[in-house]
Amino acid sequence: MALAHNLGFPRIGADRELKKALEAHWHGELDEAGLRAVGRELRATHWQLQQEAGIELLPVGDFAWYDQVLTHSLMFGVIPQRFRPQHGAPSLDTLFSMARGTAADRCCGGAHAQEMTKWFDSNYHYLVPEFSVDQQFQLSWPQLFEEVDEALALGHQIKPVIIGPLTYLWLGKVKGAGAEAFDKLELLERLLPVYGEILQRLAEQGVQWLQIDEPILALDLPQAWKSAFERAYNLLQWSPLKKLLTTYFAGLEDNLGLAAGLPVDGLHIDLVRAPEQYPQILDRLPAYKVLSLGVVDGRNIWRSDLDQLLPLLQDAQQRLGERLWLAPSCSLLHCPVDLAREPQLDTELRSWLAFAVQKCAEVALLATALKQPQDADVQTALAASRAARLSRRLSPRIHKPQVQARLAAISARDTQRQSPFAQRIVQQRALLQLPPLPTTSIGSFPQTAAIRQARQAFKQGKLSAAEYAEAMQGQIRHAVQVQERLGLDVLVHGEAERNDMVEYFAEQLDGYAFTRFGWVQSYGSRCVKPAIIYGDISRPKAMTLEWITFAQSCTDKIIKGMLTGPVTMLMWSFARDDISREQQAQQLALAIRDEVLELEAAGIKIIQIDEAAFREGMPLRHAQQSAYLAWASAAFRLCASGVGDATQIHTHMCYSEFNAVLDSIAAMDADVITIETSRSDMQLLKAFEAFDYPNDIGPGVYDIHSPRVPDSAEMLKLLRKAVQLIPAERLWVNPDCGLKTRGWPETEAALLNMVAAAKQLRAELA
Structure with missing residues (x-):
């Protein structure tokens, strides 16, 4: 049997x-x-x-x-x-070195991870x-x-x-x-x-x-x-x-x-x-x-x-x-x-x-x-x-008529920016006044023990909402000050208040549920706790506005608003199986669109909408891929296209094979894409050269998943490769991904080297 x-x-x-x-x-x-x-x-x-x-x-x-x-x-x-x-056979130390790289004091100047x-x-x-x-x-x-x-x-x-x-x-x-x-x-x-x-x-x-x-x-x-x-x-x-x-x-x-x-x-x-x-x-x-x-x-x-x-x-x-x-x-x-x-x-x-x-x-x-x-x-x-x-x-908690009505009202106009990129970028450069090869980070900074303890105390009722907000504002202020001292051009607030780039937003959306121990391995020791989409999704109130505007009040430099995109919210959640993924992505896109427009109205000039999972959602078979890519890129445009031409929209993607989907990434029409390239030694950018990607791009110049700190010469070498493939006026300089899993000493050292590499290349190009 x-x-x-x-x-x-x-x-x-x-x-x-x-x-x-x-x-x-x-x-x-x-x-x-x-x-x-x-x-x-x-x-x-x-x-x-x-x-x-x-x-x-x-x-x-x-x-x-x-x-x-x-x-x-x-x-x-x-x-x-x-x-x-x-000498001898490989050991666990060998295995972890291959996964995480080696520091300079262990291996002839250090070895980058696989x-x-x-x-x-x-x-x-x-x-x-x-x-x-x-x-x-x-x-x-x-x-x-x-x-x-x-x-x-x-x-x-x-x-x-x-x-x-x-x-x-x-x-x-x-x-x-x-x-x-x-x-x-x-x-x-x-x-x-x-x-x-x-x-x-x-x-x-x-x-x-x-x-x-x-x-x-x-x-x-x-x-x-x-x-x-x-x-x-x-x-x-x-x-x-x-x-x-x-x-x-x-x-x-x-x-x-x-x-x-x-x-x-x-x-x-x-x-x-x-x-x-x-x-x-x-x-x-x-x-x-x-x-x-x-x-x-x-x-x-x-x-x-x-x-x-x-x-x-x-x-x-x-x-x-x-x-x-x-x-x-x-x-x-x-x-x-x-x-x-x-x-x-x-x-x-x-x-x-x-x-x-x-x-x-x-x-x-x-x-x-x-x-x-x-x-x-x-x-x-x-x-x-x-x-x-x-x-x-x-169950009446599943289907919500107001969400369905809003979906039915979506038009083609809702998924298109007002003007083509070539016109938008002129306005954006005039407004932002950034140097060539502007430096930035992807969004998150180290989630320290103090941050985790404050979050836990707040959840346990040991900190009031006001006390928790004050603690997080202190962390945000520190992150802004560090970035100013290091000399970055476009700053982030560091995401101290966020437990996870999906869960944080899901907790503020109707239609999501959450577990306490629903951990799933992402790689190595990195675990995620996917939220559960059980019903129609809507946004009751602003999710990031208070934190981003506070960060902007701490500096005269530009602060990026940081959001997670609809496809990544979907792919990194446990999605419903009773309606299509496309419908769920549209619901998420409308919720994020509301947040984007509120950030713009508050004076935030750059808004990054991360779509780290864009590539992984694609079906494995070629015959089914075009339909997915069409609705996935449309969902991104739906959440991003309500802004004016002068507001710069960024997106971020990491750790996937993108060569086959570059036309669909271009169809997302983000003004700037930041993307992982350091582990592959900038090999991915050859595909961007062949495709002639039309908008700005920030290839990652160092691997954040490794504890090693690359020196500025190593990053400069990667940037020189990048500038041979992509026009310098369209290049940004950034790490591969967010820095929440790293410690502050290595983060500051790496970013300092990154800024130095960008300045060196600016001087060479000048």
């Missing part, structure tokens, strides 16, 4: 135990033995949680100290020369593998095998998880001499023997099933990569291990026949993102293969519609028998751990939700329902699911 399994579980811990241990280790407060002990305890806890929820085959290898792609790079010996240990980008269309980040033309691979990191031993010693039935060879190569970049003329697919033959060693060692440990993740099968692949799949898996089929090939985030489409025909023992497909795959795969799947159906949403927090799923699964059970497996659509890495930790949530709303533990239970319940449909517990659970769905559909 149907087997319940899981593809991956959140690794950060219900109380962010891994985050706290990592940061304690980096600060020298926890030794490596202590850190490893935290990891062992978390893994044991998570396996137990899944087993108690009813999962029969547990994933092993989904744990990572920073991210799973980086773990694989160490496992394969893909360690850039600047990080390679002089490039980081988004994991497909999610807000999870991974470290991009760095290959060389002469890359050799060797099995050099035992973490997977150690964790298999741990799980087996605890008596669990397990399924190790690895990233497949084609996906791993696809995610990486070739760097160094000869890189531009080299096809990284040529590395496959060198990599496959290491996969063979992995399979052999796992078999020797007593493993029976192996999960091999190949999510690139949901992409539009070149023919050479399709052919490589057949070659690779034909070479790996000798292993005695049974292999489950796992795909997710989109449908297989033209790769369906390829995936079904590969010499593996099972195939997992995502029926949440692509339910149309189900009847198609049945016609192509060989009679000996397991079919794993991803029927519970691994990317969102809404309870599954069990009544809707059961008829499909009953049909699958009849056709497949014991070859039917059930699972979430993808790894539950993208979900919070446990809804049971949220008793403060409204009872009705809570009945609509399911976190990772509850999603495991849903998978197990569906498997039980196929085996024992009349079981009393099954019937009770189905009745509860039915009641929750009815409650959600009929």
